[in-house]
Amino acid sequence: MSIEAIASAVPSIKESAAEIAQQTGLEELFITEKIGVKWRHVLAPDETGVDLAEAACRKLFAQTDLKPGDVDDLIFVTQTPDHALPHSSALLAHRLGLSSSCAAFDIGLGCSGFVYALSVTESFLAGNAHENALLVTCDPYSRIMAREDKGTNAVFGDAAAVCWVRRTGTRCQLGRGDYGTDGSRAGALIVEAGRGKLPFVSVHESSLAQYSRDQLRLHMSGRDVFEFVMLQVPKSIGSCLERNGLTLAEIDWFALHQGSLYMLMAMAQRLEIPREKILINIDRFGNTVSSTVPMLLEELMWKEDLHDRKVLISGFGVGLSWATNILTFQY
Amino acid sequence: MSIEAIASAVPSIKESAAEIAQQTGLEELFITEKIGVKWRHVLAPDETGVDLAEAACRKLFAQTDLKPGDVDDLIFVTQTPDHALPHSSALLAHRLGLSSSCAAFDIGLGCSGFVYALSVTESFLAGNAHENALLVTCDPYSRIMAREDKGTNAVFGDAAAVCWVRRTGTRCQLGRGDYGTDGSRAGALIVEAGRGKLPFVSVHESSLAQYSRDQLRLHMSGRDVFEFVMLQVPKSIGSCLERNGLTLAEIDWFALHQGSLYMLMAMAQRLEIPREKILINIDRFGNTVSSTVPMLLEELMWKEDLHDRKVLISGFGVGLSWATNILTFQY
Numbered sequence: 001m002s003i004e005a006i007a008s009a010v011p012s013i014k015e016s017a018a019e020i021a022q023q024t025g026l027e028e029l030f031i032t033e034k035i036g037v038k039w040r041h042v043l044a045p046d047e048t049g050v051d052l053a054e055a056a057c058r059k060l061f062a063q064t065d066l067k068p069g070d071v072d073d074l075i076f077v078t079q080t081p082d083h084a085l086p087h088s089s090a091l092l093a094h095r096l097g098l099s100s101s102c103a104a105f106d107i108g109l110g111c112s113g114f115v116y117a118l119s120v121t122e123s124f125l126a127g128n129a130h131e132n133a134l135l136v137t138c139d140p141y142s143r144i145m146a147r148e149d150k151g152t153n154a155v156f157g158d159a160a161a162v163c164w165v166r167r168t169g170t171r172c173q174l175g176r177g178d179y180g181t182d183g184s185r186a187g188a189l190i191v192e193a194g195r196g197k198l199p200f201v202s203v204h205e206s207s208l209a210q211y212s213r214d215q216l217r218l219h220m221s222g223r224d225v226f227e228f229v230m231l232q233v234p235k236s237i238g239s240c241l242e243r244n245g246l247t248l249a250e251i252d253w254f255a256l257h258q259g260s261l262y263m264l265m266a267m268a269q270r271l272e273i274p275r276e277k278i279l280i281n282i283d284r285f286g287n288t289v290s291s292t293v294p295m296l297l298e299e300l301m302w303k304e305d306l307h308d309r310k311v312l313i314s315g316f317g318v319g320l321s322w323a324t325n326i327l328t329f330q331y
Numbered sequence: 332m333s334i335e336a337i338a339s340a341v342p343s344i345k346e347s348a349a350e351i352a353q354q355t356g357l358e359e360l361f362i363t364e365k366i367g368v369k370w371r372h373v374l375a376p377d378e379t380g381v382d383l384a385e386a387a388c389r390k391l392f393a394q395t396d397l398k399p400g401d402v403d404d405l406i407f408v409t410q411t412p413d414h415a416l417p418h419s420s421a422l423l424a425h426r427l428g429l430s431s432s433c434a435a436f437d438i439g440l441g442c443s444g445f446v447y448a449l450s451v452t453e454s455f456l457a458g459n460a461h462e463n464a465l466l467v468t469c470d471p472y473s474r475i476m477a478r479e480d481k482g483t484n485a486v487f488g489d490a491a492a493v494c495w496v497r498r499t500g501t502r503c504q505l506g507r508g509d510y511g512t513d514g515s516r517a518g519a520l521i522v523e524a525g526r527g528k529l530p531f532v533s534v535h536e537s538s539l540a541q542y543s544r545d546q547l548r549l550h551m552s553g554r555d556v557f558e559f560v561m562l563q564v565p566k567s568i569g570s571c572l573e574r575n576g577l578t579l580a581e582i583d584w585f586a587l588h589q590g591s592l593y594m595l596m597a598m599a600q601r602l603e604i605p606r607e608k609i610l611i612n613i614d615r616f617g618n619t620v621s622s623t624v625p626m627l628l629e630e631l632m633w634k635e636d637l638h639d640r641k642v643l644i645s646g647f648g649v650g651l652s653w654a655t656n657i658l659t660f661q662y
Contacts, residue, residue: 074512078439079416084475084522085549086514087410087439090650094514100563103510104652105447106439108409108418116436123458124451128508144415177459179434181405183417183425191415218416319421321435 001122002169003327005064006298008161008291009055010041011140024150031154032283036261040157040286042142049138050082052160054095057134060162061096068097072130074104075121077113077137077290079191079318080144081106092136103130110189110318111257113137113290115325118165118313119177125167135163139289144191144218151220155260157286161294172306175326178240180232185320188224191217222260228320229263234270237314240324248273251326252309255296257316258282290315297327307331332453333500334658336395337629339492339622340386341372342471355481362485363614367592371488371617373473380469381413383491385426388465391493392427399428403461405435406452408444408468408621410522410649411475412437423467434461441520441649442588444468444621446656449496449644450508456498466494470620475522475549482551486591488617492625503637506657509571511563516651519555522548557594559651565601568645571655579604582657583640586627588647589613621646628658638662 017038021028032038043052053076061068074096076089083091089104098104103124107117114137121135138160145152233256241248254277256264261282268278279296288295293313300311306329316322348369352359363369374383384407392399405427407420414422420435429435434455438448445468452466469491476483564587572579585608587595592613599609610627619626624644631642637660647653 076439079418081439085410085439085441086517086521086650086652087441089439090512090514090517090652092514093512094517098512100513101509101511103447103508103654104512104514104650105444105451108407108412108416108420108437108439110416110418113436116434119458120436120451120455123454126458127450127454128510177434178432179459180432181421181424181429181435182431183421183423183435186417186421186425190417319417319435321417321421323434 001125001174002166002171004164004166004169004171005060006161006163006294006301007056007060007063008159008295008298009052009059010159010285011043011047011052013042013044015040015042020154023147024154026150026154034260034262035154036282037154037286038283041159043140043158048082049078049080049140050088050091052140052158053092053136053138056160056162057096060164064164066132066164069099070132071098071102071134073124073133074098074102075107075117075133075135077107077109077117078139079108079110080139109290109321110139111289112315112317112319112321112323114293115177115313115315115323116179118174119325121165122174125165131167133165135165137161137290137294141218141289146217151222152218155287157288159285159288159291159295161291161298163294170330172327172329175244175328177323177325178236178243179323180236182320185224185228188221188228188320189318190219225259225317226263229259229316230266230270232322233267233314233316236322236324237271237312240326244326246326250310251312253277253279253300253311255279255293255311255313257314258287258292259317332456332505333497333502335495335497335500335502336391337492337494337625337632338387338391338394339490339626339629340383340390341490341616342374342378342383344373344375346371346373351485354478355485357481357485365591365593366485367613368485368617369614372490374471374489379413380409380411380471381419381422383471383489384423384467384469387491387493388427391495395495397463397495400430401463402429402433402465404455404464405429405433406438406448406464406466408438408440408448409470410439410441411470440621440652441470442620443646443648443650443652443654445624446508446644446646446654447510449505450656452496453505456496462498464496466496468492468621468625472549472620477548482553483549486618488619490616490619490622490626492622492629494625501661503658503660506575506659508654508656509567509574510654511567513651516555516559519552519559519651520649521550556590556648560590560594560647561597561601563653564598564645564647567653567655568602568643571657575657577657581641582643584608584610584631584642586610586624586642586644588645589618589623590648
């Protein structure tokens with residue numbers, strides 16, 4: 001299989017760290033230096049996630065020789081679809097003029113979504129002898145964040161990304177993935193819908209207490225997520241390397257989910273990864289959930305000669321859930 | 332691959348056609364004879380979809396030698412998760428005590444969900460060299476239906492089903508699937524979330540006009556869905572048979588999505604399928620969305636000698652979306 005091309009789109013409203021500081025009451029320096037966000041984009045009131053995904057796909061069609069009629073599968077990773085039902089992939093398939101014989105489904109995952117879904121996409125193409133898939137990611141958290149919430153609104157930005165994944169393509173190979181789930185910590189990053197009991201009581205619950213747990217509102221205990229990430233992600237990276245018969249030193253770049261700059265730097269230090277191998281885009285886009293990793297790859301594919309290079313990809317967050325894999329590029 | 336076992340669960344409240352007639356103002360005879368529902372179950376106020384899925388999985392563990400620690404993948408098909416995020420699979424993985432290295436994700440599909448997800452599950456197992464997956468379906472529409480709505484409340488029932496899918500199992504083989512999507516008809520079966528434009532204006536819109544399009548409320552234009560089904564599903568069944576080198580006469584049973592008894596009989600007549608080859612469970616459970624097809628298979632696996640038998644499975648609805656495939660049993 002191969003990722004033949006990646007395109008992305010951001011919404012029309014661009015906000016600076018100074019504006020985010022005003023909204024949340026946080027210090028601007030804290031936002032730019034610790035969280036690491038200098039700019040991010042948010043949806044305008046008349047924009048939606050499917051609009052953003054459509055824009056990314058139209059860019060991809062313009063940049064490549066892929067035609068809408070040649071798309072066999074459309075897979076859309078989101079937990080904030082335009083409607084509760086139908087799936088966003090059905091709406092997007094129609095907007096893009098894909099064939100009615102295109103398979104289309106959504107995958108409900110957050111920050112680990114791209115790494116999981118890349119394997120789902122590769123496998124589904126292989127299992128069905130299909131040729132071309134579009135793998136779309138878009139989770140516009142601006143729709144579910146309280147503007148004054150320090151814990152979320154200073155971190156997340158809206159974006160959509162799309163990968164053209166081709167079964168017989170040879171540009172890059174996907175290794176064997178490492179996956180995991182710890183539902184006992186689900187409450188650390190959640191939009192409650194008034195249904196169901198939660199297994200999790202945060203040890204840092206006080207950080208959430210100021211926000212009422214109202215419907216369709218994002219709540220995150222940043223400290224709980226940070227502790228989870230520092231515990232599980234280095235283990236997952238180690239397992240993934242072992243499973244693929246590689247050492248950390250053989251990896252050229254690390255496309256890690258961008259929870260915060262502080263988290264990325266702590267991870268680099270823990271794993272003893274040179275700073276220049278860690279790809280960064282949180283400064284310009286914020287944490288864009290499942291779009292973070294493909295946007296890092298998109299930029300890398302434009303900027304670098306990838307011949308014979310290896311990129312480790314790792315997503316972690318909502319669930320809590322994690323997934324790590326390795327892309328080996330031929331050219 | 333193989334489906335080793337299937338289990339299902341229904342919630343504690345059981346309603347008769349007479350009770351549904353009272354709620355909706357429809358004639359009881361119309362509900363039992365045309366829609367085909369004699370009984371169906373709905374969630375109690377303190378029950379959720381994840382509770383129901385957990386009950387189905389516990390039954391499966393009790394009936395088989397599969398241990399929670401041996402589950403590599405948990406795939407949960409739903410468009411009505413307990414929470415907007417995280418995914419229901421993360422919560423269920425924790426409740427069942429699955430290993431933290433279990434891969435878990437949700438698939439956002441409606442009535443076509445099981446047939447799609449069976450291929451996703453088989454492919455993901457193969458692509459990752461995993462052995463055991465649980466494929467769960469649960470979409471409790473009672474949570475999103477207006478009790479007085481003739482178009483939905485007389486049709487749908489709540490249930491959860493779970494299949495144990497094993498990569499190296501030999502009990503049955505999955506054929507090559509036929510998939511499709513017509514997003515231009517998305518508005519025929521929808522829960523709007525106040526976001527995004529819809530492509531679809533029903534030619535039978537008057538049937539919906541009496542209900543305000545409020546948030547998180549299911550709307551269905553039964554006539555539009557019926558027209559779509561009668562147009563696309565016979566074509567999909569034909570394509571699937573051709574793709575697998577089979578004729579209609581070689582199929583022993585048809586496990587078709589149970590939109591209504593009238594629709595099933597119209598389909599049997601259109602395709603000239605003998606009545607006794609059409610499996611039925613709408614009479615006892617209503618239309619249980621993505622759980623309908625696995626529950627038909629569950630019953631068949633208990634009742635019949637499946638040696639060398641072929642079952643055509645087809646799901647269609649929300650999206651609008653369809654998927655057809657063929658299971659060939661060895662024993």
